[in-house]
Amino acid sequence: xxxxxxxxxxxxxxxxxxxxxxxxxxxxxxxxxxxxxxxxxxxxxxxxxxxxxxxxxxxxxxxxxxxxxxxxxxxxxxxxxxxxxxxxxxxxxxxxxxxxxxxxxxxxxxxxxxxxxxxxxxxxxxxxxxxxxxxxxxxxxxxxxxxxxxxxxxxxxxxxxxxxxxxxxxxxxxxxxxxxxxxxxxxxxxxxxxxxxxxxxxxxxxxxxxxxxxxxxxxxxxxxxxxxxxxxxxxxxxxxxxxxxxxxxxxxxxxxxxxxxxxxxxxxxxxxx
Amino acid sequence: xxxxxxxxxxxxxxxxxxxxxxxxxxxxxxxxxxxxxxxxxxxxxxxxxxxxxxxxxxxxxxxxxxxxxxxxxxxxxxxxxxxxxxxxxxxxxxxxxxxxxxxxxxxxxxxxxxxxxxxxxxxxxxxxxxxxxxxxxxxxxxxxxxxxxxxxxxxxxxxxxxxxxxxxxxxxxxxxxxxxxxxxxxxxxxxxxxxxxxxxxxxxxxxxxxxxxxxxxxxxxxxxxxxxxxxxxxxxxxxxxxxxxxxxxxxxxxxxxxxxxxxxx
Ligand SMILES: Nc1ncnc2c1ncn2[C@@H]1O[C@H](COP(=O)(O)OP(=O)(O)OP(=O)(O)O)[C@@H](O)[C@H]1O
Ligand SMILES: [Mg+2]
Numbered sequence: 001x002x003x004x005x006x007x008x009x010x011x012x013x014x015x016x017x018x019x020x021x022x023x024x025x026x027x028x029x030x031x032x033x034x035x036x037x038x039x040x041x042x043x044x045x046x047x048x049x050x051x052x053x054x055x056x057x058x059x060x061x062x063x064x065x066x067x068x069x070x071x072x073x074x075x076x077x078x079x080x081x082x083x084x085x086x087x088x089x090x091x092x093x094x095x096x097x098x099x100x101x102x103x104x105x106x107x108x109x110x111x112x113x114x115x116x117x118x119x120x121x122x123x124x125x126x127x128x129x130x131x132x133x134x135x136x137x138x139x140x141x142x143x144x145x146x147x148x149x150x151x152x153x154x155x156x157x158x159x160x161x162x163x164x165x166x167x168x169x170x171x172x173x174x175x176x177x178x179x180x181x182x183x184x185x186x187x188x189x190x191x192x193x194x195x196x197x198x199x200x201x202x203x204x205x206x207x208x209x210x211x212x213x214x215x216x217x218x219x220x221x222x223x224x225x226x227x228x229x230x231x232x233x234x235x236x237x238x239x240x241x242x243x244x245x246x247x248x249x250x251x252x253x254x255x256x257x258x259x260x261x262x263x264x265x266x267x268x269x270x271x272x273x
Numbered sequence: 274x275x276x277x278x279x280x281x282x283x284x285x286x287x288x289x290x291x292x293x294x295x296x297x298x299x300x301x302x303x304x305x306x307x308x309x310x311x312x313x314x315x316x317x318x319x320x321x322x323x324x325x326x327x328x329x330x331x332x333x334x335x336x337x338x339x340x341x342x343x344x345x346x347x348x349x350x351x352x353x354x355x356x357x358x359x360x361x362x363x364x365x366x367x368x369x370x371x372x373x374x375x376x377x378x379x380x381x382x383x384x385x386x387x388x389x390x391x392x393x394x395x396x397x398x399x400x401x402x403x404x405x406x407x408x409x410x411x412x413x414x415x416x417x418x419x420x421x422x423x424x425x426x427x428x429x430x431x432x433x434x435x436x437x438x439x440x441x442x443x444x445x446x447x448x449x450x451x452x453x454x455x456x457x458x459x460x461x462x463x464x465x466x467x468x469x470x471x472x473x474x475x476x477x478x479x480x481x482x483x484x485x486x487x488x489x490x491x492x493x494x495x496x497x498x499x500x501x502x503x504x505x506x507x508x509x510x511x512x513x514x515x516x517x518x519x520x521x522x523x524x525x526x527x528x529x530x531x532x533x534x535x536x537x538x
């Protein structure tokens with residue numbers, strides 16, 4: 001776990017650039033720089049070509065100008081706030097349903113056998129195809145979108161939780177019961193710590209799916225959020241706003257995913273993983 | 274730490290796993306006085322583990338009952354702790370947390386837990402590893418943690434199901450001695466299931482032989498040896514040979530194929 005560099009204080013100061021974390025960050029920055037460079041070149045190319053000149057604001061530099069503009073107008077903040085709220089609420093519902101049901105699937109064989117087929121079937125339904133039903137059922141757009149996100153995100157959480165539990169050493173339950181664990185303690189002290197890694201991996205997958213579902217869901221009728229902002233920018237031909245929003249979506253998704261990766265590292269007791 | 278033992282009475286124990294499966298053992302009667310170390314030896318599949326699970330209250334017998342100090346065993350309890358072939362430690366806990374886990378389930382103050390855990394860790398000589406992740410320990414050290422995790426509950430009865438069979442010969446020999454000396458010092462009962470005649474001779478005051486299908490107890494053998502016991506000692510070797518002979522004739526009398534020396538070790 002601890003690298004030889006980190007273990008001696010002097011070496012850290014001298015060869016800090018050799019530290020794995022620093023190196024990793026270096027590679028990340030280099031990769032992003034290449035992406036930005038290509039984008040900038042592409043921007044110059046379309047700006048220089050008379051046929052595509054009207055799309056010149058798709059380039060990197062115009063996009064950078066869009067951020068302060070959108071910030072001034074408050075569009076960026078409100079879109080991010082609204083979308084992350086929907087994402088958070090949808091994910092929270094997915095976890096609240098997925099984890100307990102997943103535990104049940106992992107622990108109770110009958111329930112697992114009974115529920116496997118219907119759940120697998122529902123899982124294969126594209127989340128967006130619930131949209132008409134969601135709009136019909138929910139009075140608000142927020143409610144409908146949160147429902148769609150929860151619908152998309154619940155499956156990875158549920159199945160990862162169940163899979164995590166099925167890998168658990170059954171003797172742990174025997175030992176814990178023998179040492180006097182109540183059923184609550186069995187849940188909080190044995191089951192949950194044993195499967196935290198799998199639950200978090202499930203949430204990470206769920207986040208990916210949810211973030212992908214969120215934007216198209218916001219194309220369909222609402223008047224707020226990142227997806228709507230993209231539609232709106234397209235309508236008003238403000239292409240640099242459009243790319244700025246697209247970039248924001250990428251950046252937020254990347255950050256949220258990185259946080260989960262850190263959490264997974266923190267809560268994993270698995271060796272070599 | 275001082276622990277008292279318990280008087281074990283097994284009365285008419287019969288078990289079958291399902292109504293349609295064969296009887297695992299039939300009308301087993303067995304008694305063990307407080308503080309005794311009892312070995313149950315028998316060939317694979319004769320129902321030793323099943324008997325131990327019933328003793329621990331993990332499994333319900335089809336018929337008969339187990340009395341500890343006159344009270345019937347109905348459910349698992351920290352008063353009779355079972356140790357398995359593998360340590361089954363909780364990998365998200367340190368050595369200290371693993372040892373203290375049973376106490377943390379009960380109503381113990383932080384300070385009491387800390388004191389007893391330290392004492393148990395010292396008993397199994399793992400002071401230097403107290404804060405380590407259990408995955409960084411050797412197999413023998415892990416089994417010591419499991420032993421400390423059981424002992425910290427101050428059980429009246431320690432049930433051991435081939436607890437050292439996964440360890441190398443040296444580690445096994447030293448743990449066998451340690452467990453016996455700890456049990457004798459603290460006074461709790463041991464019931465150890467094994468198919469290792471050596472283990473029975475080194476660890477037990479008495480060995481009972483289980484054989485047949487359905488299994489039953491066919492013979493018993495006093496292991497009348499002073500402590501500490503050393504397997505190189507000619508007296509120990511002689512007793513081992515006697516027990517082996519008794520085991521072979523018991524199995525033969527039950528119509529079983531006499532066990533080969535290698536098979537029973
Ligand atoms: N869960 C179970 N369900 C049904 N039958 C079982 C179960 N566990 C064990 N048995 C059967 O009961 C018999 C006794 O098994 P047990 O595990 O008690 O034997 P054992 O003496 O401990 O053997 P070993 O020395 O190999 O551990 C065996 O025939 C086995 O097939
Ligand atoms: Mg067995």
